[in-house]
Amino acid sequence: MPVNTTLSARRCERKPKTIPVSLVLKGGPSMSDVSAFTLDISLRGASVRTKLPLFPGEWVGVVPQGEISHAIPARAVWVREDKYLWTYAGLEFLDAVDAKTDEVH
Numbered sequence: 712m713p714v715n716t717t718l719s720a721r722r723c724e725r726k727p728k729t730i731p732v733s734l735v736l737k738g739g740p741s742m743s744d745v746s747a748f749t750l751d752i753s754l755r756g757a758s759v760r761t762k763l764p765l766f767p768g769e770w771v772g773v774v775p776q777g778e779i780s781h782a783i784p785a786r787a788v789w790v791r792e793d794k795y796l797w798t799y800a801g802l803e804f805l806d807a808v809d810a811k812t813d814e815v816h
Contacts, residue, residue, distance in 0.1 A: 725751040726751060726752060733773075736772075737770055747761035757804075758800070759802060762798065768787065771802055785803060
């Protein structure tokens with residue numbers, strides 16, 4: 712019997728989940744979106760929909776609304792826009808070491 716050797720490139724399985732979040736860029740309060748939300752989420756990242764223009768590699772702070780008072784550091788891995796000017800992005804949550812290194816630059 713053949714063995715399925717197809718491996719997923721994703722490290723953690725994403726679960727469909729809509730969670731309202733605020734996204735914050737390093738540019739300050741004017742560079743934030745309180746109307747963003749997740750489309751799916753895992754321990755290592757999330758897909759989001761936002762009004763912010765994001766770019767691959769960009770640092771993004773993710774704040775789940777009503778849950779915690781600080782931003783979870785993340786990096787945009789992929790970004791695309793739709794015809795309605797929504798931005799969809801895959802975010803990778805950064806661990807504490809990456810976050811501290813990223814804040815220095």
